[in-house]
Amino acid sequence: MSRIATRFAKLKAENRAGLVTYVTAGDPDLALSFEILKGLPKAGADLIELGMPFTDPMADGPSIQAAGQRALKAGISMDKTLDLVRRFRAETGDEDTPILLMGYYNMVYQRGAERFCKDAAAAGVDGFIIVDLPPEEADELKPFAAKAGIDTVLLTAPTTDAARLPAVLKYASGFLYFVSILGITGTRSASEEAVRDHVARLRQHTQLPIAVGFGIKTPDQAAAVARHADAAVVGSAIVDRVKAGLDEEGKPKPDLLPGVFAYIKALAEGVRRART
Amino acid sequence: MNALNSYRAGPDERGHFGIFGGRYVAETLMPLILDLEKAYEAAKKDPAFKAELDNLNTHYAGRPSPLYHAKRLTERLGGAKIYFKRDELNHTGSHKINNVLGQVLLAKRMGKTRVIAETGAGQHGVATATACALFDIPCVVFMGAVDVARQAPNVFRMKLLGATVVPVTAGSATLKDAMNEALRVWVATVETTFYCIGTVAGPHPYPAMVRDFQSVIGKETREQMMAAEGRLPDTLVACIGGGSNAMGLFHPFLDDKDIRVIGVEAGGKGVETGEHAASLTGGRPGVLHGNRTYLLQDADGQITEAHSISAGLDYPGIGPEHSWLKEVGRVEYVSATDDEALAAFHLLCRTEGIIPALEPAHALAHVLKLAPTLPKDNLLVMNLCGRGDKDVHSVADRMGMTL
Secondary structure, three states: OOHHHHHHHHHHHOOOOEEEEEEEOOOOOHHHHHHHHHHHHHHOOOEEEEEOOOOOOOOOOHHHHHHHHHHHHOOOOHHHHHHHHHHHHHHHOOOOOOEEEEEOHHHHHHHOHHHHHHHHHHHOOOEEEEOOOOHHHHHHOHHHHHHOOOEEOOEEOOOOOOOOHHHHHHHOOOOEEEEOOOOOOOOOOOOHHHHHHHHHHHHOOOOOOEEEEOOOOOHHHHHHHHOOOOEEEEOHHHHHHHHHOEOOOOOEOOOHHHHHHHHHHHHHHHHHHOOO | OOHHHOOOOOOOOOOEEOOEEEEEOOOOOHHHHHHHHHHHHHHHHOHHHHHHHHHHHHHHHOOOOOEEEOHHHHHHHOOOEEEEEOHHHOHHHEOHHHHHHHHHHHHHHOOOOEEEEEEOOOHHHHHHHHHHHHHOOOEEEEEEHHHHHHOHHHHHHHHHOOOEEEEEOOOOOOHHHHHHHHHHHHHHOOOOEEEOOOOOOOOOOHHHHHHHHHOHHHHHHHHHHHHHHOOOOOEEEEEEOOOHHHHHHHHHHOOOOOOEEEEEEEEEOOHHHOOOOOHHHHOEEEEEOEEEEEEOEOOOOOEOOOOOOOHHHOOOOOOHHHHHHHHOOOOEEEEEEHHHHHHHHHHHHHHHOOOEOHHHHHHHHHHHHHHHHOOOOOEEEEEOOEEHHHHHHHHHHHOOOOO
16 A cells, blocks of 8 residues: 555544645755755644745745745755655655655656656655646656556646546546635635535545645634545645745744744644544 | 648647647646637637638738738848738737637637736737727736836736736746736636637647637738739748747648748847747757747756847747647748847838837848848748837837937
8 A cells, every 4th residue: 555545544544634734845945945844744744745846836826936936046956856755764764654746747747757757756755746737638647657656646626527527536546636726826715615515526436535725724724624625735824934934035044943843733733623 | 631641730639739739737727728629619610700700800900911022122132032921010010919809709709707818028918908998808918027117118008908917026027927827817717717828839729729810821821922923932931939920821831841931939149148039949848838848948847038139039938839840840940149130120121111020020030041042933921920119119228229
């Protein structure tokens, strides 16, 4: 069983939803990015999404755009991103927390899908979330990912209707990522009722765990999602905490790491108390 | 000619031209892009849609644009017989109106209540604002903050026409970022909003749809050349940023295999300097803005900035069909530098009394090199796709003058 499947099985046994935390690789710099990554499981993250910075992140809102720019300015590259994962596995000894790479297809394509999958698997990556690779184009990646033992997490949106859903599910593995709003990351938030209804609708079509993301900013919102979905994904709001830990010149302040981890801890508590 | 040996049969049903094109967009957009494709296919078959578009082209945009024999320039260069397809005489001053009228008609037909667009130099923005005024549809144009500053007259024109201009400060604050922002806003409002893309790029069906609307240029050229010379041209030349004016001229001729077809990219300070916008000459295939195509990028796939004196060519990508035509060898792609384009700009002002836009001045720069090497009976058509009114400030700057 893959790390992702194992983790969701464990969450199910605990009768709780998981917290999926997104951070951008190399934000605000390589050293701090690694410290953040290392500390995520202890702060309460059940799964980790590691963003691959891209100059043109067309599905992302201002927070993640800015995080990517900080990381690129600080010299992040695809090799260094994979190295973060490798070091995470080596230095923490954590062989249980799934790590997914999230980003845009050009990062994959430039390395070549086959080599990308091999390199990612060797580094200890468990899944991909490639925002701009819909089922229509997913054949380019899926066979190589499957061969390397990497799950491909596909997005579904409120616009993905019942007729289209099978096409998405054909390529989805690990879990299904429901984008709860029409829009980009870190902007609007969906109501609990809307999340509940969409998750119920999706469950009629798939046995895969369902994670819900886009627009979750507070522990209460995370808890509301966690009452219905198998995991709540928080990204922009975490990245905003990284930014809040920087001074006006972009230099890290001493409270950056504590600030990020305290916030994740609050989110994790929200998720953990949701069904009690 | 059947589909197998035709250069005009693409894209396939998934929007691919060879390995190029496709639909690399977020899932939220995907169902709506499929809707758009259906709506466009239905409109294409509807005689009423074609009749309305033809009527607007004739009575509003001023088509057909003349095919003009540039006698003085021909004599001066002493080679090929040079014709200009004068799309700079269209309403709003460029070929952009051809595409926009089609797309805004389609938006209306689909019941969309708002149109958004990206713009670089502002020509597509002005054309979109124009069509939206005509059809009484709210219009929002995204424009890089850098471009807003350097294209102030076009920003004002859009506002006069009732459009809202949104400066985009994200990324490098130029055309590619304006397109990112338009895509972001589109995702959030996709049920009500129509995204009017200005060139033969973006996810399928845009590259094919924009090409179809722009193909009026080449179709007219065929008829006009037959009327003028009793035969088809020998050589076609057009400038390329995203590549819509070039595709419009080239596409109807692609299966006339004796016709030499040349696209001219913006060489900026010289392709060897790295400061240019020549994606085909200096880039390699990648995925951006919904399609696979040649892109300016670093080893990791980060998109690098384009450089050109012409804001309309200042884009790090190119339409996917051009990438395919390069790979199959049907079209030659070359580049012209800023300085060569400026020299051509001045020459055309003085020899033909035409102030061209800096974009087609790049095509002209190549004509200046090519025409003298061709025989006098070689019929050469260059697409004069925009007029230079918008560029007089940039040119004056270069001449060290203040207007």
